[in-house]
Amino acid sequence: MNKLNYQRTFLSNGLELIVHEDHGSQMAAVNLLYKVGSRNEISGKTGLAHFFEHLMFGGSKNVPLFDRELDLVGGTCNAFTSPDITNYYISLPAANLETALWLESDRMFQLRLTEKTIETQRQVVIEEFKQRYLNQPYGDAFHHLRNLAFEKHPYRWPTIGEKIADIEGYKWQDVEDFYQTHYSPDNAVLVIAGNVDPQEVKSSVEKWFGDIAASGKQRIEVVPEENQSVRKFKNVAKDVPTDALYKSFKMPGRQEDGYLEADLITDYLGFGNSSKVQTQLVKNGNKFASAGAYVLGSYDPGLLVFSGKMEEGISAAEGEAEVDDLISEFLNQGISEKDLQRVKNQNEAMKTYEGIQLLNRAMSLAYHAFLGDPAGYSEEFEKKSEIPASQIIDWAHKILKEEKSSVLYYESEKNAKV
Numbered sequence: 001m002n003k004l005n006y007q008r009t010f011l012s013n014g015l016e017l018i019v020h021e022d023h024g025s026q027m028a029a030v031n032l033l034y035k036v037g038s039r040n041e042i043s044g045k046t047g048l049a050h051f052f053e054h055l056m057f058g059g060s061k062n063v064p065l066f067d068r069e070l071d072l073v074g075g076t077c078n079a080f081t082s083p084d085i086t087n088y089y090i091s092l093p094a095a096n097l098e099t100a101l102w103l104e105s106d107r108m109f110q111l112r113l114t115e116k117t118i119e120t121q122r123q124v125v126i127e128e129f130k131q132r133y134l135n136q137p138y139g140d141a142f143h144h145l146r147n148l149a150f151e152k153h154p155y156r157w158p159t160i161g162e163k164i165a166d167i168e169g170y171k172w173q174d175v176e177d178f179y180q181t182h183y184s185p186d187n188a189v190l191v192i193a194g195n196v197d198p199q200e201v202k203s204s205v206e207k208w209f210g211d212i213a214a215s216g217k218q219r220i221e222v223v224p225e226e227n228q229s230v231r232k233f234k235n236v237a238k239d240v241p242t243d244a245l246y247k248s249f250k251m252p253g254r255q256e257d258g259y260l261e262a263d264l265i266t267d268y269l270g271f272g273n274s275s276k277v278q279t280q281l282v283k284n285g286n287k288f289a290s291a292g293a294y295v296l297g298s299y300d301p302g303l304l305v306f307s308g309k310m311e312e313g314i315s316a317a318e319g320e321a322e323v324d325d326l327i328s329e330f331l332n333q334g335i336s337e338k339d340l341q342r343v344k345n346q347n348e349a350m351k352t353y354e355g356i357q358l359l360n361r362a363m364s365l366a367y368h369a370f371l372g373d374p375a376g377y378s379e380e381f382e383k384k385s386e387i388p389a390s391q392i393i394d395w396a397h398k399i400l401k402e403e404k405s406s407v408l409y410y411e412s413e414k415n416a417k418v
Contacts, residue, residue, distance in 0.1 A: 003378040006365060007198045011206065013214045014186025018365050018374055019201045020193035022358060028094035028194035029362040032104050035189075035370055036182035037084040038159045039222055039300065045170065046154075047161020048178045050081040051125055055175070056088065058117040061110040063103055073099045081159045084254075084299040085370055091359055094195040098204055104190075105208040108183055113175055126167055129160050137240045138309075141410050145246045148234045149303055149406035153225040177217075184215035189369045193362040225250075225301060231402050235316070235409035242289065243310040244410040245319040248303040251295060251399050255371055259295075260384045261395035262304050266293040267343045268335055268392070269326070270306075274342075277306070280326055287314045287322055299371075303406075304399060316409035327400050335389040344385050351381055 006020045037049050056079065057066050070077055075092030090100045133139040142158055150156035161167050190209070192201045228250050252258035270277040270293025281288040291308030306323045310316060354360045361377075368376035 016189045018191045019198040029359040030090040030100040031191040031362040033189045033366040039154045054121040060107040101208040181217040186214035191362045191366045232406040243316040245316040246408040248305045251304045
């Protein structure tokens with residue numbers, strides 16, 4: 001895989017700047033990653049990172065309407081929050097790059113945190129919580145699974161927050177403190193990609209961001225999770241069409257040994273229509289209507305998950321037995337080099353496809369800079385491509401242990417009553 005060209009520098013206030021030149025179009029991508037997610041929250045005040053994703057579009061001192069100013073120069077924008085980061089991105093004609101830098105610097109420096117803005121966005125987020133997590137079938141499954149799997153680490157709640165009461169309880173000072181602590185240049189990575197000149201970009205970034213002071217605030221230390229040594233179990237009964245199963249295993253964090261092997265385990269077992277999960281559990285089985293295997297991609301030690309919806313009248317317990325059989329077979333039979341090469345070819349095709357998009361490249365450079373080195377965008381893929389089958393199976397035996405599992409039966413009330 002071709003390495004991405006980029007130039008990396010740090011402003012005196014700590015802002016990390018990465019410039020990726022690509023003169024193949026007249027566009028530019030601006031990706032501003034803040035090193036804050038739900039892992040940086042505390043119990044009782046969960047969901048603040050996601051709340052800020054909304055507040056950042058509520059206007060700043062010199063920009064009452066963020067989207068309107070961007071529309072005027074032909075730009076589009078969006079954002080997302082994960083347990084580990086909050087990411088804001090803009091695509092626009094490269095000739096109008098200064099507008100994007102003005103907009104981002106103004107809301108980094110002087111976001112308008114009025115009571116009216118906070119209350120408006122509070123209601124928006126509460127409604128999102130209800131619609132996506134409480135009123136959707138299986139919507140709160142990961143609330144239950146995370147809370148079961150993690151006892152101390154903030155991964156025990158989703159990015160939306162642990163409960164609506166937390167969102168209802170934010171005080172103005174909570175919001176202001178979160179902003180002053182996390183939304184500062186020393187806690188951010190700015191990637192500019194596209195039809196740009198690196199020296200001109202550096203000059204413009206210095207102009208717009210150079211005078212913004214570093215936070216200087218103490219950030220909360222993330223409480224690590226203790227090693228799990230016993231299977232955890234929970235069942236909930238809800239008004240859903242059929243039972244669902246969520247079985248997770250503790251796995252290494254994003255930068256730790258074993259992470260890439262865990263990723264390959266789920267690539268092999270769960271990626272694509274020819275995967276073991278699809279062929280054995282869904283196509284040729286009679287218990288699962290749908291199923292998947294995946295990792296959550298967490299910075300700290302996280303979860304490798306098997307999940308699926310059951311066919312009518314089939315219990316989650318029956319589904320778990322099927323998953324256990326699949327895992328046992330996998331551990332005993334291993335992976336042929338031919339099958340492993342197929343998985344690696346799929347990964348290469350996906351990586352190539354993702355790399356076509358300028359914005360995807362900007363996001364990936366920002367994320368790997370957050371991990372410690374933007375070169376990781378290419379190096380991680382190369383490292384993953386060289387892992388032998390025997391090494392994957394060795395890690396599978398370490399990870400796919402019953403005592404490392406957390407199992408949620410999400411039962412249909414009509415089945416539970418039978």
